[in-house]
Amino acid sequence: MNAIVALCHFCELHGPRTLFCTEVLHSPLPQGASSGDISGQNEQAEEEEGGIQMSSRIRSHSPAEGASADSSSPGPKKSDMCEASGCRSLAGGHPGYVSHDKETSIKYVSHQHPNHPQLFSIVRQACVRSLSCEVCPGREGPIFFGDEQHGFVFSHTFFIKDSLARGFQRWYSIITIMMDRIYLINSWPFLLGKIRGIIDELQGKALKVFEAEQYGCPQRAQRMNTAFTPFLHQRNGNAARSLTSLTNDENLWACLHTSFAWLLKACGSRLTEKLLEGAPTEDTLVQMEKLADLKEESEGWDGSEEEEKPSSQPEVVEGQELSKCSPETSLMPDCNSWNVAHRRLSVFRSLRHMRQVLGASAFRMLAWHVLMGNQVIWKARDVDLVQSAFDVLRTMLPVGCVRIIPYSDQYEEAYRCNFLGLSPHVQIPSHILSSEFAVLVEVRAATRSSLYPALFDDEQSLNKYEFVVTSGSPVAADRVGPTILNKIEAALTNQNLSVDVVDQCLVCLKEEWMNKVKVLFKFTKVDSRPKEDTQKLLSILGAAEEDNVKLLKFWMTGLSKTYKSHLMSTVRSPTSSESRN
Numbered sequence: 239m240n241a242i243v244a245l246c247h248f249c250e251l252h253g254p255r256t257l258f259c260t261e262v263l264h265s266p267l268p269q270g271a272s273s274g275d276i277s278g279q280n281e282q283a284e285e286e287e288g289g290i291q292m293s294s295r296i297r298s299h300s301p302a303e304g305a306s307a308d309s310s311s312p313g314p315k316k317s318d319m320c321e322a323s324g325c326r327s328l329a330g331g332h333p334g335y336v337s338h339d340k341e342t343s344i345k346y347v348s349h350q351h352p353n354h355p356q357l358f359s360i361v362r363q364a365c366v367r368s369l370s371c372e373v374c375p376g377r378e379g380p381i382f383f384g385d386e387q388h389g390f391v392f393s394h395t396f397f398i399k400d401s402l403a404r405g406f407q408r409w410y411s412i413i414t415i416m417m418d419r420i421y422l423i424n425s426w427p428f429l430l431g432k433i434r435g436i437i438d439e440l441q442g443k444a445l446k447v448f449e450a451e452q453y454g455c456p457q458r459a460q461r462m463n464t465a466f467t468p469f470l471h472q473r474n475g476n477a478a479r480s481l482t483s484l485t486n487d488e489n490l491w492a493c494l495h496t497s498f499a500w501l502l503k504a505c506g507s508r509l510t511e512k513l514l515e516g517a518p519t520e521d522t523l524v525q526m527e528k529l530a531d532l533k534e535e536s537e538g539w540d541g542s543e544e545e546e547k548p549s550s551q552p553e554v555v556e557g558q559e560l561s562k563c564s565p566e567t568s569l570m571p572d573c574n575s576w577n578v579a580h581r582r583l584s585v586f587r588s589l590r591h592m593r594q595v596l597g598a599s600a601f602r603m604l605a606w607h608v609l610m611g612n613q614v615i616w617k618a619r620d621v622d623l624v625q626s627a628f629d630v631l632r633t634m635l636p637v638g639c640v641r642i643i644p645y646s647d648q649y650e651e652a653y654r655c656n657f658l659g660l661s662p663h664v665q666i667p668s669h670i671l672s673s674e675f676a677v678l679v680e681v682r683a684a685t686r687s688s689l690y691p692a693l694f695d696d697e698q699s700l701n702k703y704e705f706v707v708t709s710g711s712p713v714a715a716d717r718v719g720p721t722i723l724n725k726i727e728a729a730l731t732n733q734n735l736s737v738d739v740v741d742q743c744l745v746c747l748k749e750e751w752m753n754k755v756k757v758l759f760k761f762t763k764v765d766s767r768p769k770e771d772t773q774k775l776l777s778i779l780g781a782a783e784e785d786n787v788k789l790l791k792f793w794m795t796g797l798s799k800t801y802k803s804h805l806m807s808t809v810r811s812p813t814s815s816e817s818r819n
Contacts, residue, residue: 239425239506241416242352243498246365247481248409249325254369256361257410257481258327258491260348260498326350326480327491335495339503346499348491360389360415368393368411377409380430382423390419392429396437399448400484406448408484412436414501425505432504436497443485520752523798524638586626588737589633589744590730600707602719602727607677607709608634609720610785611792613652613670617660618681621645623703624659627679632657633744634726636752638796652676674711681705720785722747754779755793756801764805 244259327350328334335348352358364384372383373395384390392414397407412433416422482490518526586592593601608614608631616624625644632640643650645659649666652675660666670676684704713719729735729743761767761775776782781790 239416239421239502240418241414241422241502241505242357242361243501244361244365244413244415245327245481245494246369246411246413247325248369250404252325254366255325256351256365257325258348258350258494258498259352259361260346260495260502261352261357262502263345263347335492337495337499344503346495346502348495348498361413363388364391364393364413364415365411367391368395368413369409380426380433382426384415384419386417386419389415389417390422391415392422392426394430394433394437396441398441398444398481398484400444400479401448401451402479410440410481421509424509428505428508429501432501436494440481440485443487447484447486519749520796520798520801521637521748523800524636524796527799585620585623586630588740589630589726590737590740592627592630593727593730596705596707600705602723603709603713604631604677604679604707605634605723605726606713606719606785608656609723609792610788611639611656611795612674613656613658613676614679615658615660615666615670615676616679616681617662617664617666619662620681621659623681628657628659633741634748636748636793636796638798639793671708672710674709677707677709679705679707718783718785720783720789721780722751722789751789751793752796754781755790755797758790759794759797759802760805 240262242259242261245257247255247257249255337346339346352361367383368381368391372381372391372393374381378396380392380394382390382392393411394413395409395411398410399406400408414422414429414433482488487493586595596604604614614628614631616627618624621644628642628644632642640657641655642657643655643659645661647661647664649660649664649670650658666678671678682704684702718724725747726744729740735743757779758772758775762772767775773782776787776790781787
């Protein structure tokens with residue numbers, strides 16, 4: 239986690255001061271903490287916690303930051319330090335602490351102040367605010383503050399017992415600073431629990447020292463018996479004691495480094511980024527509704543003792559996962575093995591493949607009718623060919639707009655299906671052949687060999703087929719057509735896009751236009767706006783053209799029942815509440 243954890247102290251003489259901080263380094267160590275030369279004269283301690291190895295004393299080639307009197311150091315001047323080290327954590331010449339994370343090659347470095355001047359300024363400002371204006375009621379507890387420029391801060395203030403201090407306690411805070419506001423807020427429960435544990439340990443050690451000093455020499459009675467002295471004189475004569483003295487722990491800073499380093503590592507590991515898909519798409523909602531309906535039907539069949547009579551009409555198949563065979567579809571493969579058979583026997587592999595086989599003009603006519611909701615009729619002997627064509631064409635429509643009869647021995651009306659597969663001998667009514675709301679694709683035997691080249695070595699050859707696309711309302715070549723059709727053709731003709739990328743483009747395009755359908759549905763069906771307002775809305779949506787309006791109205795039939803009922807309940811609830819009032 240890219241953050242800084244710091245321990246701050248309010249000094250009676252100098253105000254808020256940073257005592258100790260730990261930062262994360264992804265680059266070589268700063269000048270104040272070099273890991274190249276380990277001192278043999280100083281104390282050495284290596285501890286491992288959570289995969290972090292700590293070297294307690296590292297020799298630096300330059301004086302330790304915070305201990306140098308050089309004016310270029312970002313830390314406070316030596317004249318500003320308390321004589322009793324109340325404002326200092328590490329002794330003069332101490333190079334600091336560094337821990338190496340073996341798993342990620344990240345270093346955790348602890349000093350009294352950050353080495354970088356900008357980070358020093360950020361930590362300094364956070365320290366002042368945490369011990370002055372940004373405090374919670376009672377002056378002890380957690381609080382969150384910050385901004386985009388100076389970072390965001392999680393601060394937890396607390397008191398440490400001191401028998402020589404005013405009020406017998408001194409004021410400290412542990413702060414966590416980072417630039418990611420959302421990440422820090424999401425880490426609040428974790429940071430609160432772990433930092434509270436560190437504070438409890440510090441307060442427990444200090445309380446033992448305080449009780450021992452009070453038992454040996456009670457300060458309260460001594461102060462009451464002492465003559466009054468001016469306040470300034472008392473302040474100057476009672477400099478703050480160091481935290482190691484208050485807790486009687488010489489290894490306090492090494493322990494704090496280990497705790498802060500582990501805190502940064504653990505907090506960074508507990509939250510990971512994941513791709514969120516958001517709310518369910520309309521296709522998902524429609525599929526869930528159809529699965530629920532199918533489950534209810536199957537339960538009804540199981541509970542019924544009457545024998546089911548065979549239907550005289552082929553069943554309409556809605557949704558790929560809901561395909562269900564009827565007695566009249568015996569030419570189809572077995573339902574349970576359909577997915578495997580489909581992939582093995584399908585002739586059309588993708589929309590791009592179909593466009594190359596049919597030709598650009600014929601494919602545009604066919605795709606236009608599909609998007610407009612007109613009936614698409616395929617006549618062929620090869621059932622697998624028809625099914626593969628429907629499986630490819632349906633990808634241009636929302637799931638709720640797809641109604642398929644895969645193969646039938648008689649013509650079915652358009653209200654029952656918009657994709658209809660017929661055997662070659664079936665007679666189609668003349669008014670359907672001349673209708674502008676239907677398109678017919680006849681698959682005939684090819685009159686010459688190698689009519690269409692095979693695009694895949696392992697697929698059934700198309701050389702023996704000839705495809706004739708006819709309609710009572712042929713789409714003129716110069717007709718603009720719906721916007722989504724033009725975008726689909728642009729994606730199909732772009733050879734730099736793979737088939738998988740084109741599939742994702744289709745998903746995005748469908749979602750874009752389904753969002754427009756939702757807006758139009760609420761505007762017209764729920765709010766009942768006048769036609770003038772509807773035309774303005776269509777212009778804003780970029781769908782004012784005739785073909786786009788027809789497409790939106792057809793796609794409106796594919797909205798899920800869940801979405802429609804949600805809109806209606808949302809609109810009705812304010813009315814009902816007003817009537818009750």
